[in-house]
Amino acid sequence: MHQKEFRILVINPGSTSTKIGIFDNERPVFEKTIRHDTETIHSFDSVIDQYTFRKETILEALDYEGINISKLSCVVGRGGLLRPIEGGTYSVNEPMLKDLKNGYAGEHASNLGGILAFEIAEGLNIPSFIVDPVVVDEMDEIARISGVPEMERKSIFHALNQKAVARRVAKQLNKSYEALRLIVVHMGGGITVGVHKDGRVIDVNNGLHGEGPFSPERAGTVPIGDLVSLCFSGEFYAEEVMKKLVGQGGLVAYLGTNDARTVEERIENGDKKAELIYDAMAYQVAKEIGSASTVLYGQVDAIILTGGLAFGKEFVKKITDRVEWVSDCIIQPGENELQALAEGGLRVLREEETAKVYPGGKTIARVSLD
Template identity: 40%
Template sequence: MKKYKIFVINPGSTSTKLALYENATCLLSTNVFHDSSVLIKFPKINDQLMYRMMVIQKFIEDNHVDLTGVDAVVGRGGSCYAVESGIYEVSDQLLQDTREAKGGLYHVSMLGVQLARMVADEYGGRVFMMDPPIVDELCDEARLTGVSGIYRKAVSHALNEKACAKHHARVMHQDYDQVNYIVCHIDGGISITAHRHGRMIDGNDAGGGEGPFTPTRMGSMAVTDMLLYFKDKSPEDIRKLCYEAGGLSSYFHTSDADVIHRMVDEGDEKATLVWQAMIYQIVKYIGAMSTALKGQVDAILLTGGLLRFDDITNTIRKDCGWIAPVYAYPGEFEQDAMAQGALRVLRGEEQLKEYTGKPVWSGFDWD
């Protein structure tokens, strides 16, 4: 059996994750943390490109990695027009639309395909994107807002949530296309999605500031409060609170959850209340997704880096266990999912999706 070399690049709001695979076996990986106090110095996300590229170059140099002849470079995608779930070859059009955030998502995942192309330009290999945050499977009722012509976007940690759901279905000898799950990605960003028979029919707009506040994101606020707070601030100030300067970072001037949770362990009153409020908001959104599934929930799945703190899982089990059994998968499935997706394409086991340069959903007939 031919051995394929696959390099995976996964930029997140607080980290850059890199991994080198031979077929489905991970040979080497790293997870480099970036504090919000550093990232906030870059005026725009695209300005972080060379900073993140230096992280990749250091990983290659420190580990004496030879990427010559790499078969595929997979970048976490985002910010292009909304797409169907699947794996895509990165075209010039996809790259341009991502760089220009044509899909309306302003999130660091947009650097993934740009970095992947830069690596492939130097070492070779095909460039892929898989299940980016703008995978759109919303039901029609979930699209509308209370303002005519303004529609909610599908923005979630689709890559990890889809992979986690499919993994759990295999473990439980279930068919992902026949069950209903609530899947929660809990890390620098937090997304909580309702999966009905293999489709993510609803969820918070995790890239637009909707949902629980997180280590870096402000979460949902009343419009009247936002108008008052932002009356003397720029659109860029608003964007920063939505993706890197809000949430725990706003309270503590750091998004380092280890530092903040240490304060909780030491009995700091403010840190304890803020941390518990974050979990409280997660629980509320799980409840909302249970109603989106009409109470027919087979399991609640938790995944993401913040599950290294047991109090998060324990609180969700206590408060949401009456809805459905709660299962925890700490960490993430993202790197494995991207590598395995590329491997299936390289072996001819899965067809590539074509990026059309148009959103998978563009409005109702009456628009």
């Protein structure tokens, strides 16, 4: 039987770029990374203030390519720092828009995804969705306990790419995602190690706020007593300490670059410090995988390594050498977030899934994250 054709616009706003794509069903027909110059981005007081600028830029890019948006079936945006929700495709609704605009859990470029999707879709009278935002929270109760009652562990991770890659691998293995026990390791600017069991991410390090391995730009878990001393040393403002942990931590702090390819070149040219730090990052990733394997009592169907760092053959080998005894390692380099957004929208359009409803509620104080 001939399958119905849907045309989907997907929008993934990043801190310095907006990635857009047009998909006919699963097939990408147009993809573009629109880069925004730093001066323009910094001329706005907040991420939300960039809304009109980004919308116009997207519409101009589509117009330039001769893409007629009146033929679209839906618009899908990357979801932002919303309140914790389970994974899936969500219809953009009023409470979600309110939380995105107010920055429920902080400022993040992806807060614009749902807003842009809604505003473009509304004018065309078609549905808008977000898929697997970074706040997807399917953690087991036991995983939430931190050791300090006032501080609960939180699920903030690369949910979109982790879930999409896990589903792709499940397909390759001829199994359903829901039937597998996987450890998925996203290694990009931040690194998150998710424990996927029965289609839920039951434990994961908070990749935004200082948990897990250090990464190209983030500190990961640090010696906590020393962190407290640093905070109260009188030498730094809170924002400065936060920057040390997120943005200016990890490779940036030790080696002055967030580019793993530069680090590899330096190692090749005999830079011993670069070698030690790069080895340490792989060591910490492997340790986190070991820790994640205990969540599954060692019954792990596969370990999946993904994200930009998974392109680095040497780096991957440093990790797999330490964890191959746990399970097979499957390497899926890069990220395919536009495709994942399109597929999330498509599952709903094809009625394979029902769009989930984002809950309403009170808004809490905003925290600046970028």
